[in-house]
Amino acid sequence: MQCRGCGIGNTISGHILAQFFCRVLSNSFREYLRIVLFASLVLIPLATGLVLANDKSLTVAQGLEELPGARLFTHALKTTNVWQTVVDADDVIVFVPSDLSLRNEGADFLLDVVLLKAENASRLTELIGLHVYSGQTLEFNENSLQTSLANQAGDCVVVQKSGENAMRVGPEAVVTGKQSFANGEIVFIDRLLWQAYDGPGDC
Amino acid sequence: MKNIKICVFLSLVFNVVTVQGEDAGDDGGLDSNRLYNESIQILGVGRAPVVRWHDNIRLAMVGEIQKETVDTIQSLFREISLFTGVRFRVINHLVENAEQYADLLNRSPPYDLGLCDQGNPTICANFVVVLSDRSSMHNVAMALPLRPVFQRATSLSSSERNTVSDVVNDEEAGGTSSAATNSVLCFFSPGIYRNTRIVRSVVYVQNSLSLAMKRTCLQEEIYQSFGLFGDVTESGYFSFNNRVAIKKITTYDKRLLTSLYDGEFGPGTPAHVVARQLHDYCYWGCE
Numbered sequence: 001m002q003c004r005g006c007g008i009g010n011t012i013s014g015h016i017l018a019q020f021f022c023r024v025l026s027n028s029f030r031e032y033l034r035i036v037l038f039a040s041l042v043l044i045p046l047a048t049g050l051v052l053a054n055d056k057s058l059t060v061a062q063g064l065e066e067l068p069g070a071r072l073f074t075h076a077l078k079t080t081n082v083w084q085t086v087v088d089a090d091d092v093i094v095f096v097p098s099d100l101s102l103r104n105e106g107a108d109f110l111l112d113v114v115l116l117k118a119e120n121a122s123r124l125t126e127l128i129g130l131h132v133y134s135g136q137t138l139e140f141n142e143n144s145l146q147t148s149l150a151n152q153a154g155d156c157v158v159v160q161k162s163g164e165n166a167m168r169v170g171p172e173a174v175v176t177g178k179q180s181f182a183n184g185e186i187v188f189i190d191r192l193l194w195q196a197y198d199g200p201g202d203c
Numbered sequence: 204m205k206n207i208k209i210c211v212f213l214s215l216v217f218n219v220v221t222v223q224g225e226d227a228g229d230d231g232g233l234d235s236n237r238l239y240n241e242s243i244q245i246l247g248v249g250r251a252p253v254v255r256w257h258d259n260i261r262l263a264m265v266g267e268i269q270k271e272t273v274d275t276i277q278s279l280f281r282e283i284s285l286f287t288g289v290r291f292r293v294i295n296h297l298v299e300n301a302e303q304y305a306d307l308l309n310r311s312p313p314y315d316l317g318l319c320d321q322g323n324p325t326i327c328a329n330f331v332v333v334l335s336d337r338s339s340m341h342n343v344a345m346a347l348p349l350r351p352v353f354q355r356a357t358s359l360s361s362s363e364r365n366t367v368s369d370v371v372n373d374e375e376a377g378g379t380s381s382a383a384t385n386s387v388l389c390f391f392s393p394g395i396y397r398n399t400r401i402v403r404s405v406v407y408v409q410n411s412l413s414l415a416m417k418r419t420c421l422q423e424e425i426y427q428s429f430g431l432f433g434d435v436t437e438s439g440y441f442s443f444n445n446r447v448a449i450k451k452i453t454t455y456d457k458r459l460l461t462s463l464y465d466g467e468f469g470p471g472t473p474a475h476v477v478a479r480q481l482h483d484y485c486y487w488g489c490e
Contacts, residue, residue, distance in 0.1 A: 027255065084218065103454070103489075104454070104458030105454070105457070106286075106453070106454030106455070106456070106458050106461075107285065107286070107457070107461075108489075109458040109461050109462070109481070110286060110458075110461045112484070113480070113484055114461050114462065114465045117465065117467050119465070119467045120288075120465065120466045120467070123288045125392070171277075171278065171281070172278065172281070179361035192285060194281040194284055194285045
C-alpha cells in the first residue's frame, strides 16, 4: 500500500518515519486509537518529565523507578545505601530534582559522572542523604509557616510555606509538585539541596 | 511485518546520523575543542598542575554589608559547596570596616589574614570578603601580597587606570588576580601553597556598586578564588573575563569547578586532564 500526503518531516529519516506511521495508521481505526492512547498515557508524560499517577498501591521506591524525568537523581540515589532507607522505611519523604532542572543548574555533570566515582562516594551519600527523610511526614502546625525535617545523618532541612500552595525547601529550592505513595511521598524540587547554612535561625 | 522492521531500523539509523550532524556543526552547536581550550585557559596552563582548596572554608566578611549582600555571599558559598564538596562556616569578628582591616593586615605576620573567631580564637579565617567604598580599596590592596603593578592600579585616576589596567591584565593572565578592563571594581588575591593547594583568599568588592554589579563581582571573584584563576575574552562558555558588565555564572563555569574538585584527581593533576573530563562529558552537547 502506498502512503501519500502524510506531510510528516522533510528529511530522509522523517520520510521513513512518516511511511512507517502511515502504514500503521492505515491498518485499522483500532490501531489508530491504540496509538493515540499510548501517546496520551506514555509519550506526553515522558515529554513533560515529571508526571506520575498518584498511586497509593506503589511504594516511593517503585514510584522513583518509574519516574521518567528524574533518571540522574534516581540513578545516583540507587548507588548509595540511602536507597535502602527509601525501600524499607515507612513515611519516607524524598526531595527529587528533575533531569532538566539539574541541567539548568549545571549539576548534571556532578550527579551523572563525578559523584558516581568511588573516590567521591562519601560526598554522594552525604548529598543524597540531604534529600531523604524517613519516619516523618510533611506537616505544618496551624500557626506555623515552616517545619523542619532531620535526616539519618543528623542534618536537617527547613520547609517553608511561601504562599497558598507554594513551598520552599532549604534556603533556595522551590517545590514544583508532590506525589503520594503507599509509604510516603515524592516532592519535586527545582534544584539540588545544598549544605545547610551553619548559622543561627536554621534547624 | 518485515518492511515495518526495516522502516524502524532505518529511521533509527538516520536519526542518529542527523543528531551527530547537528551537534558536530559550528552553527550554534557545542564546539568541544573550543570548550577544551577555554577550560585549560581558565585552569592555567595545560601541563601545569591545577590548584584547589583542601581545607574547609572559614569565612569572614568585613565592611558595612547589607543583609541582601550577606545573603548573596552565603548563597554563593552554599552553591560552591555543592560543586566542590568544600564546606564553609562563618567567623564572627570585631573588625568593623575595611580601613581597620587594612591596618590589622599591616600589623599581622605576612600571609596571615588576621581575623579569628570571637568565641573561639583558635579558629581563624582563611577566606575574607571585604566590601568598602572606593577610598579604602587602595589601602586594602597595599596590605595584601599583590603585585606592585596591581596595587598601583587601585589608586590611579580613571584616565590613567585605563592604561595600567591593561598592563595588569597582561601580567595576570594565568596568574592570581583579576581586574576589570576599564576600572578596578573588584579583585581577588589567593594564597597558594607549593603550587598545589589554595590556603587563603581575600576578595575585595566596592560597596558603592549597584546591587547587580556587586553580585556580578562577588560571583566572579569568589568562584575564581576556588582555582579558576584564568580569564577568557569572548568565551562561548565561561563567564570569567575582565569586562565590566553585569553577567551570571554559567553552567559551564559550574561544571568546570565540579571537574576540578573531582576526588579522583590528586595533587599535581595537570589542567588538561581536568579539562578533558568536561570535554568528554559535553562532547555531544551539555544543554
